[in-house]
Amino acid sequence: MKKIKILLLLLTVSVAGFYSCTDNDPVENEVVTSKSISLRTTLNEIKKANNINGKNELSTQDQAFCFNFVFPLNLSYNNGTVVTVSSYEGLxxxxxSETSTFYFEGIQFPFQVQQEGVITTIDDEAEFFALILDCNFPTVNNFVFDFTCYDIVYPISIINANNETVVIETQVELMQYVSTPTGVSTYQLNIVFPISIEQNGLTIVVNDLYEFFEINNDCAGSSCICTADFNPVCVETTNGTVMYSNACFALCDGFTEADFVTCNTTAVETFATTLGDCFTMNYPVQIQHQGALVTVNNDGELLQYYFPNQSDVPAFVYPVTINRTTPTGSFVVTIANQTAFWDVVLSCN
Structure with a gap:
């Protein structure tokens, strides 16, 4: 691994808005920055590597790191102030000096990094996310899979890969957005803050991404670097059965495979596993797909438009009707929206 060397910081306190100064030159050029979850992820790793507690002690270390920034960099604070950074010591x-009310949240694209002597240009947030995945930095995607530190209070909203705001009703639904068979997702979870979490019997409001990382830094399980796949395992503890999203998190928390017990998998049923068993569709139905309405006439056609990493059920045009099968018989149910359909899936046994 190369060592990160971020050259000299230049911070002009009078700079405001979306402008940046270099040395004592007057402001001449507008600097446009973009909010970046990947930047916050990277800065969090740099702070941990240098034992920065965000208060008043400076502990500059020459830490081995996954990549070198090529400087200068233009970074923006959460109030819009832009600064030019040109040194590791300055960064x-x-x-x-960051606080919960004054912290970095944006970067100017493109910028360059150096890995093993090779300089690469990072053009956008997607490429930045791919970079930090290669570095195995703990990401927001990883944190939401660690159930041992806190519970998220639902519903919450996220911005999906199509830049649409989506309401998420359950933990399982959230997992479907970031889980892939290979454990690597190109979608970086973008949570709309504030959210609430429950921790040690208390409800805590998390106001922004900075506070989200601070809370996860204090979690024992956050040091685990595990893939974002949802293959739950359970262990028995003195406080009852604890479910981990996959074996990696359980092992990282000190358990062994001998401690694993059978999970109640009812809560992780999917649309695909329950279709034709718990319920059947009354065809034809219409699906919204890539801006068009598509009519489907059977299960095979329907499953072609089921994308579990994007949504828990296909994008139906509602209302739709299904035949619900229970131990006492079958009956027709009219479903008015996606949330109601997901409730049917979760109720399947």
């Missing part, structure tokens, strides 16, 4: 200084 450490401003990261030390």
């Amino acid at each position: 450490i200084a401003v990261l030390t």
Whole structure:
């Protein structure tokens, strides 16, 4: 691994808005930055590597890191102030002075990084996310799979890969957005803050991404670097059965495979596993797909438009009717929206 060397910081306190100064030159060029979850992820790793507690002690270290930034960089604070960073020591200084009300949240694209002597240009957030995945940095996607530190209070909203705001009603539904068979997702979970979590019997409001990382840094399980796949395992503890999203998190928390017990998998049923068993569709139905309405006439056609990493059920045009099968018989149910359909899936046994 190369060592990160971020050259000298230049911070002009009078800079405001979306402008940046270099040395003592007047502001001449507008600097446009973009909010970046990947930046916050990377800065969080730099702070942990340098034992920065966000208060007043500076502990600059020459840490081995996955990549070198090529400087200068233009970074923006959450109030819009843009600064030009040109040194490792300077970056450490401003990261030390970050607070929950004044922290970095944006970067100017494109920028360059150096890995093993090769310089690469990072053009956008998707490429930045791919970079930090290669570095195995703990991401927001990883954190939501660790059930041992806190519980998210639902519903919450996220911005999906199509830049649409989506309401998420359950933990399982959230998992479907970031889970893939290979454990690697190109979608970076973008949570709309504030959200609430329950931790140690208390309800805590998490106001932004900075606070989200701070809370996860205090979690014992956050040091685990596990893939974002949802293959739950359960263990028995003195406080009852605890479910982990996959074996990696359980092992990282000190358990062994001998501790695993059978999970109640009812809560992780999917549309595909319950279709034709718990319920059948009354065809034809219409699906919204890539801006068009598509009519489907059977299960085979329907499953072609089921994308579990994007939504828990296909994008039906509602209302739709199904035949619900229970131990006492079958009956017709009219479903008015996606949330109601998901309730049917979760109720399947």
